[in-house]
Amino acid sequence: MDERDVRLLKAISDLGTGSPERLHEETDIPVSTIHYRLNNLRERGVIENDLYDLDLDELGLGVTVVLEVYTTYSGSYRGVAAELEEIEGVTQVFFTMGEYDFMVVARLPNSDAVERLITDFEAVEEVDRTNSTFVTSRTKDTPRPLQTYSLDTLLEELVDDGSE
Amino acid sequence: MDERDVRLLKAISDLGTGSPERLHEETDIPVSTIHYRLNNLRERGVIENDLYDLDLDELGLGVTVVLEVYTTYSGSYRGVAAELEEIEGVTQVFFTMGEYDFMVVARLPNSDAVERLITDFEAVEEVDRTNSTFVTSRTKDTPRPLQTYSLDTLLEELVDDGSE
DNA sequence: TGTGAAATTTAATGCAA
DNA sequence: TTGCATTAAATTTCACA
Numbered sequence: 001m002d003e004r005d006v007r008l009l010k011a012i013s014d015l016g017t018g019s020p021e022r023l024h025e026e027t028d029i030p031v032s033t034i035h036y037r038l039n040n041l042r043e044r045g046v047i048e049n050d051l052y053d054l055d056l057d058e059l060g061l062g063v064t065v066v067l068e069v070y071t072t073y074s075g076s077y078r079g080v081a082a083e084l085e086e087i088e089g090v091t092q093v094f095f096t097m098g099e100y101d102f103m104v105v106a107r108l109p110n111s112d113a114v115e116r117l118i119t120d121f122e123a124v125e126e127v128d129r130t131n132s133t134f135v136t137s138r139t140k141d142t143p144r145p146l147q148t149y150s151l152d153t154l155l156e157e158l159v160d161d162g163s164e
Numbered sequence: 165m166d167e168r169d170v171r172l173l174k175a176i177s178d179l180g181t182g183s184p185e186r187l188h189e190e191t192d193i194p195v196s197t198i199h200y201r202l203n204n205l206r207e208r209g210v211i212e213n214d215l216y217d218l219d220l221d222e223l224g225l226g227v228t229v230v231l232e233v234y235t236t237y238s239g240s241y242r243g244v245a246a247e248l249e250e251i252e253g254v255t256q257v258f259f260t261m262g263e264y265d266f267m268v269v270a271r272l273p274n275s276d277a278v279e280r281l282i283t284d285f286e287a288v289e290e291v292d293r294t295n296s297t298f299v300t301s302r303t304k305d306t307p308r309p310l311q312t313y314s315l316d317t318l319l320e321e322l323v324d325d326g327s328e
Numbered sequence: 329t330g331t332g333a334a335a336t337t338t339a340a341t342g343c344a345a
Numbered sequence: 346t347t348g349c350a351t352t353a354a355a356t357t358t359c360a361c362a
Contacts, residue, residue, distance in 0.1 A: 003319055066260070089309070340352080
């Protein structure tokens with residue numbers, strides 16, 4: 001994984017496209033080389049499919065941490081949420097009405113980064129306390145929810161017939 | 165959202181490709197119609213970008229539940245994990261060494277489905293107890309971890325120089 | 329390894345029915 | 346919605362740096 005690979009993958013994420021032409025505009029890497037690089041990344045297993053899903057372990061973001069965040073905010077939770085979202089590595093911020101206020105998932109390069117992450121969280125004014133859990137193994141971690149359903153269930157649940 | 169839309173989106177998830185030709189083979193929907201449908205889905209905001217990321221609310225899987233799962237298993241946790249992964253709606257299963265054994269995220273069509281989900285969990289032999297938290301708002305929920313990092317941080321963390 | 333140019337295959341669009 | 350013709354993009358190949 002060198003600088004060009006990283007720039008390329010970052011561009012795909014930011015632009016939300018795999019178009020070689022667009023990626024060229026963004027990164028200045030020649031179209032021909034973009035093909036060459038993406039093929040290598042695919043062979044190495046960093047890119048998983050045509051949809052550019054990434055293998056976090058191969059990529060170098062294989063460390064996952066789950067945090068329960070306890071806060072004190074006045075008015076709306078949106079402001080706190082916005083601050084939590086900005087912290088590097090945070091991929092999911094769920095506001096709940098349960099025991100804690102937010103459930104956060106972060107993707108990190110290594111264990112050292114966990115410390116930095118906690119510090120970033122504690123630095124947010126409204127955050128009272130965080131309870132972090134280190135993920136030993138991401139047994140399942142798919143960005144494609146439809147995969148987890150059978151076609152029959154999906155047809156039943158998602159198709160709008162007159163019943164609702 | 166009719167049956168064809170659902171079949172199409174399901175095929176994209178299962179095949180891991182957006183290739184009209186491949187989708188046609190899988191669904192028997194004419195290539196021309198696949199274009200037509202995908203454009204509509206994009207306009208309606210169900211599909212978010214060229215990478216076919218989905219808007220869960222538009223799609224009809226906007227209900228998210230987080231479960232802490234307490235288990236008693238003999239030997240490896242892999243067996244239990246495999247069972248949890250099979251439950252419909254489950255997108256993430258994290259094994260931890262924390263207070264609970266597994267942290268699970270599920271995507272559901274509506275509140276009714278939550279009840280079914282809990283039942284499915286309790287039905288797993290090794291599961292002692294589950295603590296489920298209903299997500300009020302998915303403030304952030306991205307399948308693209310690189311977006312959350314600045315390019316500088318990524319270059320620092322992901323590029324293999326001689327330092328490790 | 330990386331890149332450009334040409335050749336080939338695929339995908340996207342426009343339009344008629 | 347679909348087929349067909351047209352246009353545009355993406356992919357592969359290959360020579361050469």
